[in-house]
Amino acid sequence: xxxxTTNSGLAADLxxxxxxxxxxxxxxxxxxxxxxSPAVIKRTLQELQVHQVELELQNEELLxxxxxxxxxxxxxxxxYDLAPVGYFTxxxxxxxxxANLTAAKMFGVARRELVKQPLHRFILPADMDxxxxxxxxxxxxxxxxxxxxxxxxxxxxxxxxxxxxTFWVRLDTIAARDTDGVPTCRxxxxxxxxxxxxxxxxxxxxxxxxxxxxxEDIETHKYAEGMINTVRHPxxxxxxxxxxxxxxxxxxxxxxxxxxxxxxxxxxxLGNKQWxxxxxxxxxxxxxxxxxxxxxxxxxxxxxxxxxxxMHLNARQIQRVSGKEKIILLAIEDITERKEQERxxxxxxxxxxIILNSVPQxxxxxxxxxxxxxxxxxxxxxxxFDRPEQIIGKTDFDLPWSKAEAEAYRTDDAEVITSGKPxxxxxxxxxxxxxxxxxxxxxxxxxxxxxxxxxxxxxxxxNITERKEIEAGLxxxxxxxxxxxxxxxxxxxxxxxxxxxxxxxxxxLDQNLRVVNAxxxxxxxxxxxxxxxxxxxxxxLGNKQWxxxxxxxxxxxxxxxxxxxxxxxxxxxxxxxxxxxMLLNARQIQRVSGKEKIILLAIEDITERKEIEAGLKKAHDELEELTRELKRxxxxxxxxxxxxxxxxxxxxNSINGFSEVLYDETFGPLNDKQKKYxxxxxxxxxHLLLLINQILDxxxxxxxxxxxxxxxxxMKCLLNxxxxxxxxxxxxxxxxxxxxxxxxxxxIEADELKVKEIIYNLLSNAVKFTPEGGNIGMQAKKVGSAVxxxxxxxxxxxxxxxxxxxxxxxFRVDTPYSxxxxxxxxxxxxxxxxxxxxxxxxxVESKGLNKGTSVLFTLxxxxxxxxxx
Amino acid sequence: MKxxxxxxxxxxxxxxxxxxxxxxxGFEVFKAENAAHGxxxxxxxxxxxxxxxxxLPDMRGTDAARILRRDKETRDIPIVFVTASVMxxxxxxxxxxxxxGFIGKPINTRTFAQEINKFL
Numbered sequence: 001x002x003x004x005t006t007n008s009g010l011a012a013d014l015x016x017x018x019x020x021x022x023x024x025x026x027x028x029x030x031x032x033x034x035x036x037s038p039a040v041i042k043r044t045l046q047e048l049q050v051h052q053v054e055l056e057l058q059n060e061e062l063l064x065x066x067x068x069x070x071x072x073x074x075x076x077x078x079x080y081d082l083a084p085v086g087y088f089t090x091x092x093x094x095x096x097x098x099a100n101l102t103a104a105k106m107f108g109v110a111r112r113e114l115v116k117q118p119l120h121r122f123i124l125p126a127d128m129d130x131x132x133x134x135x136x137x138x139x140x141x142x143x144x145x146x147x148x149x150x151x152x153x154x155x156x157x158x159x160x161x162x163x164x165x166t167f168w169v170r171l172d173t174i175a176a177r178d179t180d181g182v183p184t185c186r187x188x189x190x191x192x193x194x195x196x197x198x199x200x201x202x203x204x205x206x207x208x209x210x211x212x213x214x215x216e217d218i219e220t221h222k223y224a225e226g227m228i229n230t231v232r233h234p235x236x237x238x239x240x241x242x243x244x245x246x247x248x249x250x251x252x253x254x255x256x257x258x259x260x261x262x263x264x265x266x267x268x269x270l271g272n273k274q275w276x277x278x279x280x281x282x283x284x285x286x287x288x289x290x291x292x293x294x295x296x297x298x299x300x301x302x303x304x305x306x307x308x309x310x311m312h313l314n315a316r317q318i319q320r321v322s323g324k325e326k327i328i329l330l331a332i333e334d335i336t337e338r339k340e341q342e343r344x345x346x347x348x349x350x351x352x353x354i355i356l357n358s359v360p361q362x363x364x365x366x367x368x369x370x371x372x373x374x375x376x377x378x379x380x381x382x383x384x385f386d387r388p389e390q391i392i393g394k395t396d397f398d399l400p401w402s403k404a405e406a407e408a409y410r411t412d413d414a415e416v417i418t419s420g421k422p423x424x425x426x427x428x429x430x431x432x433x434x435x436x437x438x439x440x441x442x443x444x445x446x447x448x449x450x451x452x453x454x455x456x457x458x459x460x461x462x463n464i465t466e467r468k469e470i471e472a473g474l475x476x477x478x479x480x481x482x483x484x485x486x487x488x489x490x491x492x493x494x495x496x497x498x499x500x501x502x503x504x505x506x507x508x509l510d511q512n513l514r515v516v517n518a519x520x521x522x523x524x525x526x527x528x529x530x531x532x533x534x535x536x537x538x539x540x541l542g543n544k545q546w547x548x549x550x551x552x553x554x555x556x557x558x559x560x561x562x563x564x565x566x567x568x569x570x571x572x573x574x575x576x577x578x579x580x581x582m583l584l585n586a587r588q589i590q591r592v593s594g595k596e597k598i599i600l601l602a603i604e605d606i607t608e609r610k611e612i613e614a615g616l617k618k619a620h621d622e623l624e625e626l627t628r629e630l631k632r633x634x635x636x637x638x639x640x641x642x643x644x645x646x647x648x649x650x651x652x653n654s655i656n657g658f659s660e661v662l663y664d665e666t667f668g669p670l671n672d673k674q675k676k677y678x679x680x681x682x683x684x685x686x687h688l689l690l691l692i693n694q695i696l697d698x699x700x701x702x703x704x705x706x707x708x709x710x711x712x713x714x715m716k717c718l719l720n721x722x723x724x725x726x727x728x729x730x731x732x733x734x735x736x737x738x739x740x741x742x743x744x745x746x747x748i749e750a751d752e753l754k755v756k757e758i759i760y761n762l763l764s765n766a767v768k769f770t771p772e773g774g775n776i777g778m779q780a781k782k783v784g785s786a787v788x789x790x791x792x793x794x795x796x797x798x799x800x801x802x803x804x805x806x807x808x809x810x811f812r813v814d815t816p817y818s819x820x821x822x823x824x825x826x827x828x829x830x831x832x833x834x835x836x837x838x839x840x841x842x843x844v845e846s847k848g849l850n851k852g853t854s855v856l857f858t859l860x861x862x863x864x865x866x867x868x869x
Numbered sequence: 870m871k872x873x874x875x876x877x878x879x880x881x882x883x884x885x886x887x888x889x890x891x892x893x894x895g896f897e898v899f900k901a902e903n904a905a906h907g908x909x910x911x912x913x914x915x916x917x918x919x920x921x922x923x924x925l926p927d928m929r930g931t932d933a934a935r936i937l938r939r940d941k942e943t944r945d946i947p948i949v950f951v952t953a954s955v956m957x958x959x960x961x962x963x964x965x966x967x968x969x970g971f972i973g974k975p976i977n978t979r980t981f982a983q984e985i986n987k988f989l
Contacts (some may be wrong), residue, residue: 864930
């Protein structure tokens with residue numbers, strides 16, 4: 001840049017020099033060059049030549065300077081583009097004319113997309129005002145100013161990137177006219193987001209510091225606190241972030257919170273977030289910023305600790321003297337009880353009105369001066385009036401009866417007021433509005449106030465002349481009224497049809513709990529008639545059977561609060577239909593046509609369901625008891641069997657032992673008959689012993705006391721070995737035995753003695769139950785992870801009806817081929833138990849009587865636990 | 870000289886049967902019907918073998934065996950328990966007695982003497 005200045009300076013000097021030269025020569029009149037002396041011309045030429053050389057030299061220098069300038073320019077552009085700040089030029093209308101790379105990067109767009117774009121596209125809408133104002137002022141500085149560059153303006157605002165993230169920038173702006181005189185503005189843009197964040201933190205720190213300062217300001221603090229604590233209502237002071245600065249003692253007492261859990265907390269977080277009340281948020285965040293003060297803002301909230309409360313909130317937003325922060329004073333007035341009292345009062349007034357209007361007698365009351373203070377609807381109807389004002393405020397003399405009648409009434413009134421005693425059954429005439437005369441039975445009594453002082457007269461009368469007629473008329477009116485009411489309700493027909501289509505009993509009540517409608521099922525279930533139901537107070541239904549405390553609770557306490565209630569269980573003993581358990585579902589519905597509400601009450605009878613449930617529970621308990629008993633019995637049984645087995649063995653030892661010694665003729669020879677008899681004793685003894693052993697084994701298995709002693713069994717050998725044991729019996733009975741033992745039959749892991757016993761039992765059964773000349777056989781092969789053994793015969797078979805019995809024990813097919821001594825009936829069940837102990841399966845098949853039997857059982861190759869229960 | 874055998878059993882019939890079988894096999898047999906008597910004979914006669922029932926009226930046969938094992942004189946006499954209690958839990962009790970064996974009732978009269986001889 002300096003170089004350029006120097007060069008242009010040089011060029012100017014040269015130009016001046018040339019001009020000077022020509023000017024000097026121009027002292028001569030122009031156009032008269034021919035008049036110039038050749039010497040002058042020659043000199044001038046010479047000078048011009050010298051000047052030309054100088055100019056050429058200068059030109060060369062200029063070219064070099066230009067090249068240098070180009071390099072510098074390129075360098076400048078690099079710098080321009082890579083500068084750490086954004087740089088761009090704006091037109092007066094706010095369009096970007098050019099921008100460096102950094103600016104484009106800051107906006108998150110390509111440079112070419114930036115050019116010709118309005119800058120405000122990138123400005124956060126909230127900060128748009130700042131930009132427009134500053135931009136306008138900027139251009140005012142040049143239009144008003146010298147025409148050269150205006151004043152520099154610096155301002156901060158937030159920009160929005162292409163990806164919609166925002167960032168803080170500082171804009172250093174200056175406006176100037178470009179070479180064509182068009183005003184533009186050059187802007188340097190620096191990202192200051194980080195420092196802004198720090199600024200925010202700093203600001204917060206300052207606020208905290210101020211808060212500390214304030215709390216240190218003991219005098220004002222004490223004053224404020226004193227004030228806060230003298231206020232009876234709970235009071236809470238919040239800072240502008242809605243954090244608790246201080247609260248009154250009454251606040252802690254009322255809300256049952258401690259100061260350490262309160263001060264410094266966000267108000268919504270108090271008491272475990274119990275204070276996060278939508279209405280409070282609305283007050284603090286929406287209303288208060290607009291109004292700065294708010295009175296009697298009613299908030300209802302159900303606090304976990306102190307229950308449901310209705311509160312009046314009074315809030316003031318106060319500018320603190322010491323700083324620019326604001327504090328919020330929030331006074332909380334608990335109006336729950338007042339509300340409750342109001343409600344109760346309203347309720348009792350309503351109740352009184354209901355009572356007054358539902359008694360069939362006419363009722364009126366007058367003050368001491370004889371002025372009517374009030375009357376019930378019956379009296380109005382009776383008199384032919386339609387508005388209470390037609391009676392209230394008037395005396396007897398203003399009403400249609402004669403002077404004599406009026407005076408008679410006043411005399412009675414005076415008597416009651418002075419004596420303080422009631423006057424009963426005054427039979428007297430009464431003139432109606434239309435002139436008709438009635439006979440009425442009046443009772444008058446003193447009207448007392450809360451302090452038991454006489455304030456006037458209360459009168460009740462009954463029309464006795466046309467009692468029946470009036471009653472009928474009254475009933476008619478009431479019915480008509482009810483009909484009209486129902487008709488007026490557009491939805492009535494619709495609801496009625498709904499009510500009648502619902503299976504469970506359903507009634508609808510008006511807000512005075514009188515029955516508007518009931519479903520057919522209701523009448524059927526509760527055995528009541530529509531004429532005794534419609535228009536009645538629900539509690540009065542069925543001769544006051546419906547006066548159920550739980551129902552009262554539901555209708556009078558729960559429903560007004562919740563508007564809907566499901567599965568409210570009520571147990572009641574109805575005189576007509578007995579004890580029932582019911583689930584009540586209630587809905588309070590605003591009527592479309594009016595402001596009254598109706599209550600829909602669905603009654604689900606769950607008596608039977610409950611009974612079934614109870615029955616189920618009982619059955620379940622009994623079953624459990626039975627299971628326990630059965631288990632105990634099974635244990636006792638197996639212990640008994642074990643003992644029995646011991647006790648039986650002892651005598652058997654003698655029986656078998658001595659008969660064996662005799663049979664062996666150890667102590668001398670026996671004759672043939674003796675020998676045969678003693679052999680009978682011996683074989684019976686041995687049979688008995690077998691029985692005992694098998695019973696004992698069964699008992700052991702059932703008691704879980706039978707243990708397996710596992711070993712590797714060579715099945716092929718073992719099967720052949722057992723078949724040898726029965727070979728003698730087979731040949732004796734002239735049977736054919738067929739063995740089909742697969743070559744690849746593997747060894748198995750099992751209890752040797754038990755496997756032998758199983759096979760022996762099955763083979764000996766086959767022999768026993770097959771007649772002479774028949775066939776028996778055994779097949780064995782590997783099937784999957786087990787060996788499968790089938791023992792079959794062509795014997796007597798098993799009738800299908802006996803298939804189950806054969807496993808019950810001691811069951812034996814009665815047959816001419818088996819003698820009593822030849823079996824115990826325990827062999828098969830015991831075999832199956834022993835198979836199951838090895839986790840195998842045993843099944844018996846027979847096509848029927850005399851069609852043979854086959855028993856199939858499996859034993860796993862690898863033992864994997866017992867399956868005996 | 871004949872081998873001496875002591876049979877202890879509260880059942881007279883069993884006692885007689887076992888005595889006969891052992892005498893046939895060439896033993897000199899002493900009998901006792903309860904444990905105390907059996908222990909007294911064992912100490913006096915010092916038999917070559919004792920055949921003992923497990924359920925005895927005054928104590929269990931195993932308890933009598935323990936008493937005998939404590940006595941130097943009778944410590945080494947082999948004891949064969951002959952019992953009708955064949956449930957497994959009864960057997961554990963027998964295992965604790967050294968130099969003893971087990972034969973279940975009813976006995977096999979044809980092999981009884983041979984089995985006894987195995988313990989000598």
